[in-house]
Amino acid sequence: MSGLDQLIHAPVRLTLMTLLASVSEAEFVTLRDRLDVSDSVLSKHLSALVDAGYVSVRKAVHQGRRTTWVSLTRSGRTALRRHVAALRALIDDVP
Amino acid sequence: MESNESDRRLAAETLASLDATRQALVDEVRLPPGYLVAIGTTVAVQIGTLAWWLGAPGLRAATAAGAAAALLLVVIAWQVRRFRATNGLSLDGFVHKAAFGTTVAGSVSYAAGLGFATWAALTQAWWLVPPVAAVTGAGYAVAGERWLRRYRARPADEAAGPPWPLVLLVALGALAGLLLLLLQR
Numbered sequence: 001m002s003g004l005d006q007l008i009h010a011p012v013r014l015t016l017m018t019l020l021a022s023v024s025e026a027e028f029v030t031l032r033d034r035l036d037v038s039d040s041v042l043s044k045h046l047s048a049l050v051d052a053g054y055v056s057v058r059k060a061v062h063q064g065r066r067t068t069w070v071s072l073t074r075s076g077r078t079a080l081r082r083h084v085a086a087l088r089a090l091i092d093d094v095p
Numbered sequence: 096m097e098s099n100e101s102d103r104r105l106a107a108e109t110l111a112s113l114d115a116t117r118q119a120l121v122d123e124v125r126l127p128p129g130y131l132v133a134i135g136t137t138v139a140v141q142i143g144t145l146a147w148w149l150g151a152p153g154l155r156a157a158t159a160a161g162a163a164a165a166l167l168l169v170v171i172a173w174q175v176r177r178f179r180a181t182n183g184l185s186l187d188g189f190v191h192k193a194a195f196g197t198t199v200a201g202s203v204s205y206a207a208g209l210g211f212a213t214w215a216a217l218t219q220a221w222w223l224v225p226p227v228a229a230v231t232g233a234g235y236a237v238a239g240e241r242w243l244r245r246y247r248a249r250p251a252d253e254a255a256g257p258p259w260p261l262v263l264l265v266a267l268g269a270l271a272g273l274l275l276l277l278l279q280r
Contacts, residue, residue, distance in 0.1 A: 062180065090103055
């Protein structure tokens with residue numbers, strides 16, 4: 001499939017980016033539960049997306065508990081928009 | 096050809112799955128328990144005390160108005176914190192549009208309520224101030240709930256708040272207005 005961003009084409013990453021596009025920030029635990037993956041799997045995907053500049057991660061403390069907050073960057077938002085547009089174009093491309 | 100058809104089907108399934116996952120998330124976003132009562136009551140107290148100060152200037156009224164304004168800020172900050180804890184996510188749209196009441200319904204309700212309550216105070220119709228303040232507080236809180244319904248329908252549009260330069264401009268304008276009001280007292 002052409003025009004698709006291979007970095008976010010994997011289902012977990014694409015779903016993760018889609019969830020982040022609907023919020024300002026999401027807690028790591030919320031994303032993990034939504035995606036139904038383990039901490040290590042989510043961490044691995046997040047690292048790849050952070051390296052690509054698509055998401056940013058910040059640490060915080062809430063009621064004495066360490067929390068991790070994840071958000072989509074501007075370039076991540078653009079990449080997701082392009083990827084979804086490519087998927088739509090694929091669907092509309094009736095011969 | 097068959098490969099194209101399979102790609103199309105896969106793309107359609109992917110988009111449908113993404114829509115469903117996103118909708119499941121936004122459908123579960125809730126206002127913190129007691130939000131409507133906390134915000135509605137605090138806005139009502141703030142409107143009432145401000146109208147009192149404008150209608151009958153004095154140290155007690157000024158202190159009450161100042162304390163109520165500070166209390167409103169504290170309650171808003173507390174509700175924003177509770178929203179994040181309740182939902183495990185944050186929405187700039189909630190902060191600006193619901194908590195700070197910048198939706199059309201929220202700001203019109205607040206401005207009309209403040210204007211009416213101030214008029215009542217200036218014309219010595221004091222009995223009118225509490226019900227007007229209460230109705231304004233309720234309208235402000237309900238406007239926040241209506242924003243949440245809009246967010247569930249259009250999450251991508253409603254999640255974000257206004258641009259920060261605009262927020263800064265409005266905050267500076269409000270501060271200048273308050274200072275002007277203080278200088279006239």
